[in-house]
Amino acid sequence: MNKTWKRQVFRHxxxxxxxxxxxxxxxxxxxxxxxxxxIVMNGQQLPEVKWGNSYNQLTHKSxxxxxxxxxxxxxxxxxxTFLFENTDKVVAQKGGxxxxxxxxxxxxxxxxxxxxxxxxxxxxxxxxxxxTTRPGLVGYHYQGSTCxxxxxxxxxxxxxxxxxxxxxxxxxxxGRLDIYEDKSRDGSPIYKLQDYPGLGVSFNLGSESTAESKxxxxxxxxxxxxxxxxxxxxxxxxxxxxxxxxxxxxxxNNKTHQDAHxxxxxxxxxxxxLLDKKQIKNIVQGRTVDLGTLKTHIETTKEWKNRRHHxxxxxxxxxxxxxxxxxxxxxxxxxxxxxxxxxxxPNKSTKAPSPALTAPALWFGPVQNGKAEMxxxxxxxxxxxxxxxxxxxxxxxxxxxxxxxxxSLETLTENDIKSREPNFTGRQTIIRLNGGVRExxxxxxxTEVVNFNGNDGNNDTFGIVKDLGVEPDTSEWKxxxxxxxxxxxxxxxxxxxxxxxxxxGKPKYSQKYRSRDNNGNRDLGDIVNxxxxxxxxxxATSANDGMVHIFxxxxxxxxxxxxKLSYIPGTMPRQYFDNDTSALKDSTLAKELxxxxxxxxxxxxxxxxxxxxLRQVERDGKTRVFMFGAMGFGGRGAYAxxxxxxxxxxxxxxxxxxxxxxxxxxxxxxxxxxGYTVG
Numbered sequence: 001m002n003k004t005w006k007r008q009v010f011r012h013x014x015x016x017x018x019x020x021x022x023x024x025x026x027x028x029x030x031x032x033x034x035x036x037x038x039i040v041m042n043g044q045q046l047p048e049v050k051w052g053n054s055y056n057q058l059t060h061k062s063x064x065x066x067x068x069x070x071x072x073x074x075x076x077x078x079x080x081t082f083l084f085e086n087t088d089k090v091v092a093q094k095g096g097x098x099x100x101x102x103x104x105x106x107x108x109x110x111x112x113x114x115x116x117x118x119x120x121x122x123x124x125x126x127x128x129x130x131x132t133t134r135p136g137l138v139g140y141h142y143q144g145s146t147c148x149x150x151x152x153x154x155x156x157x158x159x160x161x162x163x164x165x166x167x168x169x170x171x172x173x174x175g176r177l178d179i180y181e182d183k184s185r186d187g188s189p190i191y192k193l194q195d196y197p198g199l200g201v202s203f204n205l206g207s208e209s210t211a212e213s214k215x216x217x218x219x220x221x222x223x224x225x226x227x228x229x230x231x232x233x234x235x236x237x238x239x240x241x242x243x244x245x246x247x248x249x250x251x252x253n254n255k256t257h258q259d260a261h262x263x264x265x266x267x268x269x270x271x272x273x274l275l276d277k278k279q280i281k282n283i284v285q286g287r288t289v290d291l292g293t294l295k296t297h298i299e300t301t302k303e304w305k306n307r308r309h310h311x312x313x314x315x316x317x318x319x320x321x322x323x324x325x326x327x328x329x330x331x332x333x334x335x336x337x338x339x340x341x342x343x344x345x346p347n348k349s350t351k352a353p354s355p356a357l358t359a360p361a362l363w364f365g366p367v368q369n370g371k372a373e374m375x376x377x378x379x380x381x382x383x384x385x386x387x388x389x390x391x392x393x394x395x396x397x398x399x400x401x402x403x404x405x406x407x408s409l410e411t412l413t414e415n416d417i418k419s420r421e422p423n424f425t426g427r428q429t430i431i432r433l434n435g436g437v438r439e440x441x442x443x444x445x446x447t448e449v450v451n452f453n454g455n456d457g458n459n460d461t462f463g464i465v466k467d468l469g470v471e472p473d474t475s476e477w478k479x480x481x482x483x484x485x486x487x488x489x490x491x492x493x494x495x496x497x498x499x500x501x502x503x504x505g506k507p508k509y510s511q512k513y514r515s516r517d518n519n520g521n522r523d524l525g526d527i528v529n530x531x532x533x534x535x536x537x538x539x540a541t542s543a544n545d546g547m548v549h550i551f552x553x554x555x556x557x558x559x560x561x562x563x564k565l566s567y568i569p570g571t572m573p574r575q576y577f578d579n580d581t582s583a584l585k586d587s588t589l590a591k592e593l594x595x596x597x598x599x600x601x602x603x604x605x606x607x608x609x610x611x612x613x614l615r616q617v618e619r620d621g622k623t624r625v626f627m628f629g630a631m632g633f634g635g636r637g638a639y640a641x642x643x644x645x646x647x648x649x650x651x652x653x654x655x656x657x658x659x660x661x662x663x664x665x666x667x668x669x670x671x672x673x674x675g676y677t678v679g
Contacts, residue, residue, distance in 0.1 A: 037066075038050045038065065039137045047264060065086060067083070067084055067141055069145065078316045082319070082320050084321065089136055090329070092330050094333045133331075136294060137266075137326075138264050139264070140322075155301065157245065158238065158239075158242055158298075159296040160227065160243070161223050161292055162241065164293050167289040169194040180200050180275055183507070184202040184273065188204060196281070201271065206266070207266050243266065243294060272335075287331070289332060293327055358381075360377055360378040381527055385521045386602075387526055388543060389521065391417055393412060395409050395410075423560075423561070424562075428564065430568070433571060435454040439652055442483060446489055459474060462477045464481065472510035473508050486566070490518075523563075525543035525607055527541055529633070531612070533612070535614035536625045537625075538643050546593055547607065548612075548641070550646060552647075565646050572635035572637045573660055589631075608634050610632030612630065613627070614627050624642065626641065626643065631676070633676055
């Protein structure tokens with residue numbers, strides 16, 4: 001009797017199943033096969049699996065792994081299971097010292113300039129990336145699988161990052177990660193560090209395999225904390241936080257036959273961010289921050305599952321498990337942050353150190369009771385806010401009863417010292433650029449600089465360039481940088497808005513801008529090496545905000561000074577280190593104004609920091625006051641000002657000339673070769 005088609009299929013299937021059962025289990029139940037393999041980096045620095053003879057021939061077996069293949073049957077259905085345990089860690093580390101600003105062994109208040117090449121290198125380390133010193137490796141080999149051709153499953157590999165019990169700070173309110181309000185320059189979130197107040201970290205993870213180079217893949221830097229190791233394989237989460245996936249290209253070579261293999265290397269890049277320089281503390285080298293874990297999931301592709309030939313072969317089940325994980329670790333460099341102003345005095349009875357670095361200015365007023373009135377202007381410098389304040393005092397005499405005819409000064413109370421400050425509401429600012437001296441004048445709404453004609457009115461003049469793929473808005477120089485520089489408003493709240501603005505999904509501006517304190521600490525940059533001098537009704541100083549500040553006395557009280565003009569010698573040559581710290585780069589003061597304004601600025605740059613003289617001259621019945629000053633560590637040059645022209649309708653006339661280092665003459669008689677004029 002002829003058999004029906006169904007009976008033929010059944011008979012052939014049963015026979016095939018019996019053969020498989022015998023071949024894989026020794027004729028009976030399930031049997032596990034355990035095999036060893038290793039992951040190595042080949043000549044192209046790509047991860048590769050070594051198994052069988054190639055594994056046995058390795059002289060030094062590192063990164064070894066164990067695979068377990070198990071075949072069993074449930075009725076006519078064959079179950080094939082591969083078990084792996086890829087446990088490893090990816091480590092990013094940087095040697096040397098990282099200096100976040102004012103450290104005890106640097107120049108005053110931790111400042112650096114082109115004169116301090118070695119210290120600039122250490123400062124550059126704080127800004128640079130911390131790269132991978134040990135890649136994390138996972139690998140798979142399918143020894144024991146006897147499938148052939150289209151019967152072998154095609155696999156998709158997905159590696160997912162989860163934060164887990166990381167070393168990142170969490171908010172007390174809801175237990176979620178405490179993420180800083182601004183993103184990094186490359187658009188990555190900045191996570192606050194749990195054990196290191198004032199410091200944050202941004203990081204990205206990359207991957208590389210023989211199937212696809214990391215050069216062709218994007219780095220992953222933004223991750224959802226909703227994804228956990230427990231729910232990562234669920235349908236709603238399995239495609240989130242992916243650091244590696246083969247789902248974005250052909251999987252035809254990701255088979256499970258016994259010669260198939262797949263290996264992946266993971267890389268970590270991290271960057272430290274100073275979030276609060278008032279809290280930053282020294283960190284010894286080698287402290288480890290656990291950022292999270294990487295977990296790889298393996299599954300058969302949808303395309304392979306849906307193929308017509310596979311519908312007939314539903315007798316086979318395939319399962320792949322990797323019970324291991326790759327830890328993501330950042331080893332912190334040594335961080336120096338102690339400030340010389342805060343150093344403890346060994347004398348326990350000593351008073352708190354004075355914030356004054358500059359000797360006070362003295363001048364005399366009218367004679368009363370046979371004695372001339374005496375006044376002084378003192379400077380207090382505050383490194384935490386990179387600022388200074390000027391206080392004006394009336395110095396009162398007292399008679400010493402034991403020494404007739406001898407007089408001394410009365411002791412000043414704190415109120416006597418700090419009760420009077422200059423007025424800053426009439427500030428005018430001028431800047432010397434290649435095209436001449438310009439007044440930085442804003443429109444009536446204080447929104448942007450106007451009447452800034454010529455070739456100087458652009459981002460390039462002020463060092464604003466494309467960085468990390470961000471094309472800055474062409475108006476940044478006049479809408480953001482210069483209004484910040486001249487303190488166009490009473491506070492810096494508008495810059496918080498600028499920091500959040502985006503264009504085409506990227507930051508609109510080249511950097512984040514810092515907000516200065518909303519008090520007297522915002523009016524002047526820090527005054528360190530420059531003096532303060534009073535001559536002929538003028539009071540002058542220079543600061544590390546890049547400006548020379550000129551005050552003029554008005555009114556009956558000889559302590560009544562108003563800021564009349566701030567001058568920026570913008571063409572002064574100076575040097576700096578960028579991300580390439582192998583050599584100093586030429587720059588100008590104008591191009592580095594943006595450094596003073598950057599949100600992460602720690603007060604480590606010199607602006608105008610040299611000495612100067614004021615001279616009062618009588619000529620043609622007129623009294624004029626001239627100022628000649630040096631840049632100090634802030635640049636290689638000097639400037640001359642005519643203070644008598646401050647009240648004219650053209651404040652740019654105050655600038656007489658600048659003398660700067662210029663070797664265009666190539667050592668001829670036309671060249672001007674200047675170093676740093678200090679003192």
